[in-house]
Amino acid sequence: MAHLPQKPITLLAIETSCDETGVAIVHKENDRVTVVAQQLASQIDVHAVTGGVVPEIAAREHVTALQVMLRSLLTENKIAPAGLNGIAVTVGPGLQPALAVGVSAARALSYAWRLPLIPVQHLEGHIYSALLEGERVFPALALIVSGGHTQLISVTGHVTYEVVGSTKDDAAGEAFDKVARLLGLPYPGGPHLSELAQTGNPTAFFFTRPLLHSGDFNFSFSGLKTAVLYAWRDLSPEHQKKQRADMAASFEQTVVDTLVGKTQQAIAQLNPNVLLLAGGVAANTKLRQELATMAANVNIPLRIAPHRLTGDNATMIGQAGVFAYEQGRRASWQDIDAHARLPITSFQ
Ligand code: KG4
Ligand code: ZN
Numbered sequence: 001m002a003h004l005p006q007k008p009i010t011l012l013a014i015e016t017s018c019d020e021t022g023v024a025i026v027h028k029e030n031d032r033v034t035v036v037a038q039q040l041a042s043q044i045d046v047h048a049v050t051g052g053v054v055p056e057i058a059a060r061e062h063v064t065a066l067q068v069m070l071r072s073l074l075t076e077n078k079i080a081p082a083g084l085n086g087i088a089v090t091v092g093p094g095l096q097p098a099l100a101v102g103v104s105a106a107r108a109l110s111y112a113w114r115l116p117l118i119p120v121q122h123l124e125g126h127i128y129s130a131l132l133e134g135e136r137v138f139p140a141l142a143l144i145v146s147g148g149h150t151q152l153i154s155v156t157g158h159v160t161y162e163v164v165g166s167t168k169d170d171a172a173g174e175a176f177d178k179v180a181r182l183l184g185l186p187y188p189g190g191p192h193l194s195e196l197a198q199t200g201n202p203t204a205f206f207f208t209r210p211l212l213h214s215g216d217f218n219f220s221f222s223g224l225k226t227a228v229l230y231a232w233r234d235l236s237p238e239h240q241k242k243q244r245a246d247m248a249a250s251f252e253q254t255v256v257d258t259l260v261g262k263t264q265q266a267i268a269q270l271n272p273n274v275l276l277l278a279g280g281v282a283a284n285t286k287l288r289q290e291l292a293t294m295a296a297n298v299n300i301p302l303r304i305a306p307h308r309l310t311g312d313n314a315t316m317i318g319q320a321g322v323f324a325y326e327q328g329r330r331a332s333w334q335d336i337d338a339h340a341r342l343p344i345t346s347f348q
Contacts, residue, residue: 006030009325012079012087012109013318014066016102017094017122018147019043019053020311021065023073026088026318033132033322037077038315041065048187052177059097066105081113086330088118088321090125092342093148099338110333117331118321121344123149123279124159125316128323129305130276131155137303141272143263145287146279147173147190150219150259152266153344155276158323161344164266165217172255173281175221179228179251183244193248194284200249205231207254209261217266224254256287260294267298278305280312 008029015022024038043061047053073079089106092099110117127142140155141164150167170178173190180189185196207227210220228251235243267275275295281287282305295302309316329347 006326009085009322010036010083011118011318011321011325012074012084013120013314013321014070014087014089014102014106015122015125015312015314015317016062016066016098017090017092018098018312019047019058019061020313021062021069022312022314022317023066023069024314024318025073025077025079026315026322028322028326033319035315035318036079037073038313039069039073040313041069044188051181051187053095055095055097058095059101062098062101066101070105070109081109081115084113084115086116086118086321086325088120088317088324089336090122090317091119091336092121092339094122094338094340096338096340099340103336103338107333107336117333117336118325118329119331119336119347120317120320120324121342121346122312122317123151123153123344124161124320124324126278126305127153127155127161127276128319129309129313129316130278130282130303132306132319137274137301139270139272140274140276141263141266141270142276142278143259143291144279145172145259145277145281147171147177147188149279150221151344152217152263154270154272159320159327159329160348163344164270165219165262167219167221168211169220169222170225172219172221172259173279175225175255176252176281178225179248182229182232183248190281191283194252194286196245197249197252197286200243200245200247202249202253204243204246205250207231207250209254209258212258212261217262219258219262221255224251252284252286256284256290259287260290263291264294264298267300272300275300275302276304277302278310280310283307283310
């Protein structure tokens with residue numbers, strides 16, 4: 001069947017769900033998605049002082065950064081409102097005060113410029129960061145591992161999802177951050193812990209792979225975090241010093257084995273065409289390597305979000321947004337709100 005040419009789409013995208021302020025312009029023409037421009041402002045330095053994200057401080061930082069970034073994005077790229085088809089914005093899940101800043105800005109611009117809004121669920125963005133050209137790879141299985149979420153999602157078509165498994169408690173990134181803090185590493189803990197783990201022995205300590213044989217595709221990382229805490233407390237200060245890297249490596253190995261093992265089980269049951277990996281923890285080298293090895297063994301193509309798009313950003317919100325727009329997703333400025341909790345299936 002011949003494809004009818006589709007109308008080109010250009011969207012402004014805004015992301016403020018946690019501690020990164022992101023704005024982007026994304027364009028889709030036929031099957032090509034291009035990033036016209038993007039900007040990202042990280043709040044890492046601000047939150048490093050408190051050792052974690054304080055939602056009200058994150059919101060205040062978004063307010064300061066967003067206005068300046070929007071102005072420079074549009075003027076530097078000579079984008080006028082008339083050149084846009086709509087505004088894609090993350091409406092949830094995330095930190096309510098932080099989300100509210102992006103949503104309010106999008107509503108104001110939508111009203112002033114008479115442009116439709118395209119509400120985007122944050123994890124849709126992560127999924128599309130691994131689906132850069134939006135090829136037709138469906139059904140795809142996405143492993144989303146971030147600071148707030150750990151989910152296996154079946155992507156059955158563009159912006160159409162089925163949640164296959166979720167964490168029952170802590171997300172993988174959250175466990176990385178908490179264990180990093182226990183080991184005395186600075187915020188954000190995940191990247192620091194994984195760097196330290198490279199010099200450690202991953203078999204020095206054994207932790208049970210949580211829920212690996214539970215018969216479903218759910219995850220749980222809270223018990224693992226406690227197991228690491230007890231093992232760490234049992235060590236003398238001298239051994240803690242000597243075995244810090246071993247503890248980091250053993251913890252990391254446990255998380256990676258669990259994520260890879262569950263994903264392999266889901267592939268066997270669901271038989272997807274492609275495996276996707278995205279979210280902040282997708283930056284983890286061991287996870288990338290071991291997932292790639294498993295995917296090669298079971299003969300499934302693997303797409304991993306490029307490094308620069310694993311963390312939160314607005315490019316991925318625009319990428320999901322253009323496909324959502326094409327499927328007819330629209331909202332007016334009166335109709336959208338920020339939602340700290342929001343299932344990925346909310347708009348289908
Ligand atoms: O997707 P993301 O930027 O924000 C959320 O939506 O949560 O993910 C952030 C999470 C943090 O927990 C951070 O520690 C973790 O991703 N992370 C990593 C690595 N880089 C970031 N965890 C393990 N290894 C890494 N290299
Ligand atoms: Zn995220």
